[in-house]
Amino acid sequence: MSGESLDPAAREWLDRTGFAVGDEGLWRAALTHGSLGEAKDYERLEFLGDRVLGLAVADWLYARSEAPEGRLSQRLNALVSREMCAEIARGLGLAEHIRISKQASADGGRDSDNILGDVMESLLGAQFLENGFASARDLVHELWRPALESGAGQRKHPKSALQEWAAGNQRRPPQYEVTGRSGPDHAAQFTVRVSVHKVGEAEASAGSKSEAEREAARLFMEKYG
Structure with a gap:
């Protein structure tokens, strides 16, 4: 080069x-x-x-x-x-x-x-x-x-925490759904909703699908956990 x-x-x-x-x-x-x-x-x-x-x-x-x-x-x-x-x-x-x-x-x-x-x-x-x-x-x-x-990363990942919470409370596994996508490919914003049957749901947006899922799981645990 x-x-x-x-x-x-x-x-x-x-x-x-x-x-x-x-x-x-x-x-x-x-x-x-x-x-x-x-x-x-x-x-x-x-x-x-x-x-x-x-x-x-x-x-x-x-x-x-x-x-x-x-x-x-x-x-x-x-x-x-x-x-x-x-x-x-x-x-x-x-x-x-x-x-x-x-x-x-x-x-x-x-x-x-x-x-x-x-x-x-x-x-x-x-x-x-x-x-x-x-x-x-x-x-x-x-x-x-x-x-x-x-100590970054020592706390359990929000998605793992939610998965374990659902299992421990005899609930169905969390369901993640992309409900929106905006912006060009190099600066996309994803909106994800996570729901647990007969409990509730939470929604979050971020620059990647995985980060939006993580934030939605965190918000769900804050609200229902």
Whole structure:
């Protein structure tokens, strides 16, 4: 991918954040959204970075906890979620360095959990390719440290909590239904309703179906649990 240079401000941000940039074309692709229609965008690197992130966080949890597999998985899922990736990306100031079309940006793409999370993972993929897993792992541990040390994910996922509540109260399993979808694909909003037969229902909206389901389950438990 050599021959494609990075914007100087993006290069400075990457260096300051802890990414070790070599081939600028690779990192340019990692920051490029598909709306620009360029030959290289972040999708393949995001696929790789997702796996790098998962292994790096699993390594951290395994080394620092004697928790059983179920609790480790619960924390892992929270820490590598799209929402967590987007939260960390926002805190680092990633949004302004994403290469995205004017239309996609105007539609809210720079603040989309999906896009921010994907680009965050694509950058980890680039870090892995250029500098190896140990370097990528150490960077994840540094960037995710506040979340890792805060206990994020130690509480049961709202959907799991609702499932167990329903079973414990001899109710049918919760039913989730997408009741609305709005916005363009890169900044979609999903509305989900969760219901438990002969108990009630709750509805929530979010930037992904899974997050809307999670929030609807949380609201249901607040109301009926």
